[in-house]
Amino acid sequence: MSAAAIGKDLLGLEHLTPEQITLILDTAVPFKEISERAIKKVPTLRGMTIVNLFFEASTRTRISFEFAEKRLSADTVNVAASGSSVSKGETLVDTARNLEAMKIDMVVIRHQGSGAARFLADRIQSNVINAGDGTHEHPTQGLLDLLTLRERFGTLSGVRVCLCGDVLHSRVARSNLWGLQKLGAEVAVCGPRSLLPNAIDELGVRVFSRIEEAIEWAQALNILRLQLERMQAGYIPSLREYNRVFGVTRERLERAPRDIVIMHPGPMNRGVEIDSDVADGPHSVILDQVTNGVAVRMAVLYLLAGGRPELAEAAKG
Amino acid sequence: MADTTATPLVLLRGGRVLDPSTGLDEVGDVLLRDGKVEHAGGSLGEVRRDGDLTEVDCRGLVVSPGFIDVHCHLREPGREDVETIATGARAAAAGGFTAVCAMPNTDPVTDNQAAVGFIIRQAQLAGAARVYPIGAISVGQKGEALAEFGEMIGAGAVAVSDDGKPVASAQLMRTALEYARAFNIPVADHCEEPTLARGGAMNEGIVSARLGLKGIPDEAEEIMVIRDILLSRRTGGHVHLCHMSTKGSVELIRWGKERGIRVTAEVCPHHISLTEDAVEGYNTNAKMNPPLRTAEDVAALQEAVKDGTIDLVATDHAPHHYDEKEREFSDAPNGIVGLETALAVLVTHLVAPGIISYDTLVDRMSCSPARVFGLPGGTLRKGSVGDVTVFDPTAGWTVDPAQFRTKGRNSPYNGMSLTGRAMCTVVGGRIVYRHNA
Amino acid sequence: MAYWRSMSAPTILLNAAAVGRTVRRMAEEIVELFDGTEGLILVGIQRRGVQLAQRIGAVIEQTEGVSVPRGALDITLYRDDLQTVGPRPLVGKTDLPWAIDGKRLVIVDDVLHTGRTIRAALDELADFGRPARIALAVLVDRGGRELPIHADIVGKTVEVPPEGRVDVQVSDLDGVDAVLVNRGSQG
Numbered sequence: 001m002s003a004a005a006i007g008k009d010l011l012g013l014e015h016l017t018p019e020q021i022t023l024i025l026d027t028a029v030p031f032k033e034i035s036e037r038a039i040k041k042v043p044t045l046r047g048m049t050i051v052n053l054f055f056e057a058s059t060r061t062r063i064s065f066e067f068a069e070k071r072l073s074a075d076t077v078n079v080a081a082s083g084s085s086v087s088k089g090e091t092l093v094d095t096a097r098n099l100e101a102m103k104i105d106m107v108v109i110r111h112q113g114s115g116a117a118r119f120l121a122d123r124i125q126s127n128v129i130n131a132g133d134g135t136h137e138h139p140t141q142g143l144l145d146l147l148t149l150r151e152r153f154g155t156l157s158g159v160r161v162c163l164c165g166d167v168l169h170s171r172v173a174r175s176n177l178w179g180l181q182k183l184g185a186e187v188a189v190c191g192p193r194s195l196l197p198n199a200i201d202e203l204g205v206r207v208f209s210r211i212e213e214a215i216e217w218a219q220a221l222n223i224l225r226l227q228l229e230r231m232q233a234g235y236i237p238s239l240r241e242y243n244r245v246f247g248v249t250r251e252r253l254e255r256a257p258r259d260i261v262i263m264h265p266g267p268m269n270r271g272v273e274i275d276s277d278v279a280d281g282p283h284s285v286i287l288d289q290v291t292n293g294v295a296v297r298m299a300v301l302y303l304l305a306g307g308r309p310e311l312a313e314a315a316k317g
Numbered sequence: 318m319a320d321t322t323a324t325p326l327v328l329l330r331g332g333r334v335l336d337p338s339t340g341l342d343e344v345g346d347v348l349l350r351d352g353k354v355e356h357a358g359g360s361l362g363e364v365r366r367d368g369d370l371t372e373v374d375c376r377g378l379v380v381s382p383g384f385i386d387v388h389c390h391l392r393e394p395g396r397e398d399v400e401t402i403a404t405g406a407r408a409a410a411a412g413g414f415t416a417v418c419a420m421p422n423t424d425p426v427t428d429n430q431a432a433v434g435f436i437i438r439q440a441q442l443a444g445a446a447r448v449y450p451i452g453a454i455s456v457g458q459k460g461e462a463l464a465e466f467g468e469m470i471g472a473g474a475v476a477v478s479d480d481g482k483p484v485a486s487a488q489l490m491r492t493a494l495e496y497a498r499a500f501n502i503p504v505a506d507h508c509e510e511p512t513l514a515r516g517g518a519m520n521e522g523i524v525s526a527r528l529g530l531k532g533i534p535d536e537a538e539e540i541m542v543i544r545d546i547l548l549s550r551r552t553g554g555h556v557h558l559c560h561m562s563t564k565g566s567v568e569l570i571r572w573g574k575e576r577g578i579r580v581t582a583e584v585c586p587h588h589i590s591l592t593e594d595a596v597e598g599y600n601t602n603a604k605m606n607p608p609l610r611t612a613e614d615v616a617a618l619q620e621a622v623k624d625g626t627i628d629l630v631a632t633d634h635a636p637h638h639y640d641e642k643e644r645e646f647s648d649a650p651n652g653i654v655g656l657e658t659a660l661a662v663l664v665t666h667l668v669a670p671g672i673i674s675y676d677t678l679v680d681r682m683s684c685s686p687a688r689v690f691g692l693p694g695g696t697l698r699k700g701s702v703g704d705v706t707v708f709d710p711t712a713g714w715t716v717d718p719a720q721f722r723t724k725g726r727n728s729p730y731n732g733m734s735l736t737g738r739a740m741c742t743v744v745g746g747r748i749v750y751r752h753n754a
Numbered sequence: 755m756a757y758w759r760s761m762s763a764p765t766i767l768l769n770a771a772a773v774g775r776t777v778r779r780m781a782e783e784i785v786e787l788f789d790g791t792e793g794l795i796l797v798g799i800q801r802r803g804v805q806l807a808q809r810i811g812a813v814i815e816q817t818e819g820v821s822v823p824r825g826a827l828d829i830t831l832y833r834d835d836l837q838t839v840g841p842r843p844l845v846g847k848t849d850l851p852w853a854i855d856g857k858r859l860v861i862v863d864d865v866l867h868t869g870r871t872i873r874a875a876l877d878e879l880a881d882f883g884r885p886a887r888i889a890l891a892v893l894v895d896r897g898g899r900e901l902p903i904h905a906d907i908v909g910k911t912v913e914v915p916p917e918g919r920v921d922v923q924v925s926d927l928d929g930v931d932a933v934l935v936n937r938g939s940q941g
Binding site: 005026034037043072302305 | 877
């Protein structure tokens with residue numbers, strides 16, 4: 001009863017197999033129960049040191065990782081860009097090598113540059129978990145979204161999921177896209193064309209220009225956060241207009257032919273991409289996503305940590 | 318060069334002498350005396366040794382007019398840690414180039430006659446490939462006031478360009494083309510519409526969408542290509558379009574040439590051999606501007622080299638310090654070294670698959686650059702300057718940047734097996750490079 | 755697997771009827787040990803311990819006319835060899851829906867060998883609360899202890915060398931009840 005390896009690092013979902021993704025989701029299920037216990041802690045990663053290396057401000061992802069690490073009894077250190085030599089011009093590779101020289105076991109990295117997690121993983125021995133790199137991937141968010149959908153629908157095969165909003169700049173969208181496609185879901189995107197990649201038609205997804213069409217089609221909407229700086233950069237004219245044309249509102253959902261599961265990776269801009277009564281409504285699974293986030297991250301930590309194959313033979317004897 | 322008076326005799330014996338400028342293609346000898354071509358063609362038999370005769374056995378090799386690279390970055394003055402004129406000129410010679418043109422985006426910018434004179438002096442001291450300075454179009458490459466073309470040409474500059482930066486102002490480009498007519502020099506433009514390209518790190522397309530990198534669309538280049546062609550039509554000035562990268566640009570250049578507009582264009586070896594797929598894994602040695610495009614673009618550019626729509630091949634040699642490329646993709650600088658791989662890339666990717674002949678290769682790397690930029694060389698005609706390249710068209714080798722003469726190590730061809738190698742480079746009748754010698 | 759090829763054919767230690775008799779006897783002994791069923795919880799260890807706990811519980815319910823709570827414990831996350839075990843073992847479900855403080859627990863497992871599984875189970879149970887007593891019931895004690903742990907109730911004792919195997923089969927998972935012993939290459 002041993003699990004197939006998922007590799008040294010978790011950098012994205014694009015290069016994982018469906019079996020590896022399913023393994024992570026299956027492993028996350030028993031981890032959910034640990035967070036329900038009075039003592040929410042198991043000794044699994046005792047003695048292991050994990051650095052949460054955050055070059056970009058993040059509250060929820062960092063806290064979620066930290067809970068996951070602590071519930072597995074790992075020792076954790078948080079390094080924020082503003083509090084380290086990173087802000088003094090030290091390069092990413094120097095920062096990483098310095099951390100590794102202190103004998104750490106794993107790095108969870110959030111960075112504004114696409115490919116930064118891969119860059120780090122190629123250069124250090126420790127396991128690397130991508131907690132969001134630029135506009136590339138955010139694999140643990142993708143996994144927790146998959147787990148949440150699988151809980152709702154029992155399977156992902158054939159489930160119609162639409163990613164709504166700023167797909168162009170969204171690492172959440174990319175991780176969702178790969179994960180959903182690999183597990184057999186039907187994927188669509190919906191948003192203003194100025195916020196969709198030009199090559200979106202080559203990614204094997206359905207494209208809706210109108211949110212009403214997406215709602216007509218979908219069984220679940222994953223509503224992406226609209227970064228407010230997109231308006232300043234001129235991608236959309238105003239937040240008010242965005243809400244009126246592309247916002248997911250109760251009125252629009254009421255016209256849907258079925259109940260639609262509502263997801264959002266957070267933090268939400270209420271009244272922009274999602275209305276409050278949708279976010280807080282009966283079909284919202286937004287808080288389930290948060291709960292599942294801890295379980296999925298525990299599963300990833302568990303699967304990546306330890307398990308040194310060179311010692312496996314000796315352990316059998 | 319100044320020190321050619323006492324040049325001994327050089328006899329290149331028994332090679333395939335290939336000179337598209339005279340239609341010469343036969344096995345024979347090339348004799349250089351007093352820095353000039355005395356003979357190119359049939360076998361000479363015994364040569365009178367009235368001086369120090371150096372004889373080079375060229376059997377199995379191609380002997381051609383010296384290659385000329387009209388586009389490279391030698392970094393001096395300002396970034397001598399990355400490249401100097403001397404190391405650049407030696408790298409050029411090792412790549413089979415007898416002359417290179419140095420772009421003006423140094424620190425300070427080559428935008429006056431003193432700066433031009435500095436480059437020429439440094440190049441003479443190096444005693445390797447010739448180095449021709451290209452002056453800036455605008456003072457400080459700021460895109461505002463015209464630089465002093467006349468004085469820079471007088472000091473030895475051969476063209477003007479704000480390369481590295483596009484000439485954003487159409488009015489400035491128009492004025493430059495008009496003003497350059499007095500000196501009969503090309504105005505070389507880096508075609509990039511800055512608002513479309515801003516923040517871009519690679520070609521815009523499926524790969525950029527997957528990797529989450531901001532893309533640079535084809536149109537960022539093509540809008541400036543057609544602008545420059547139209548301004549050339551308006552002014553009669555000679556516009557030279559640097560490092561073309563898209564199929565659309567080829568079509569626009571063809572359109573311009575069909576109408577007799579004075580447009581010439583270059584392509585880099587990497588744009589006719591690599592695609593955006595090389596960026597996969599965030600390889601910063603595949604990051605350059607313009608970016609690597611698609612297979613369709615590569616095919617169109619190869620065809621354009623063949624039919625002459627693209628006049629010549631230039632390297633855009635751009636060395637960077639190791640640390641500068643060893644970082645996150647979007648923060649890494651653009652550019653790759655190219656002087657020591659250009660010939661092999663062309664042989665491997667264009668000649669070997671039968672897209673072009675060696676005749677065309679020599680034209681695009683030697684005759685055509687000389688013609689377009691009005692430079693000496695590019696021919697083995699009797700009495701012309703004694704710049705000759707001898708290369709082995711069949712030598713296979715594996716690219717190892719540690720072996721490069723350039724200080725730069727940033728090559729996307731690292732570890733690749735290529736065919737074709739410069740064996741002997743002769744500048745002004747003097748051997749400046751011999752492989753394994 | 756090469757490991758299997760090197761071994762001689764397994765012999766049957768208990769057949770289906772014998773497993774049934776043993777389970778009934780173990781159920782009786784548990785009630786005897788605790789002098790009744792007051793506060794009794796059976797905790798099966800994933801995976802075959804869970805099935806055995808079900809069977810034992812059903813027997814006690816039938817004979818004593820009470821309902822006996824049963825739980826499941828997955829000790830994977832408490833193993834002491836996770837750093838060296840190679841590819842990660844799959845994590846099973848832990849299901850202890852009752853407060854265990856002050857209760858009398860019986861850990862049920864299929865085979866007792868080194869004792870490390872039971873050590874992990876005791877650690878895990880300590881994180882759930884403070885039972886009044888914990889006892890251990892195993893279907894087979896094969897010897898070879900590496901920790902000071904013993905079973906209170908044993909279905910069958912058999913000495914098997916370290917290179918040998920004991921495999922418990924239960925009908926819910928394996929289609930048949932049986933205990934197979936393979937003593938290793940030299941028997």
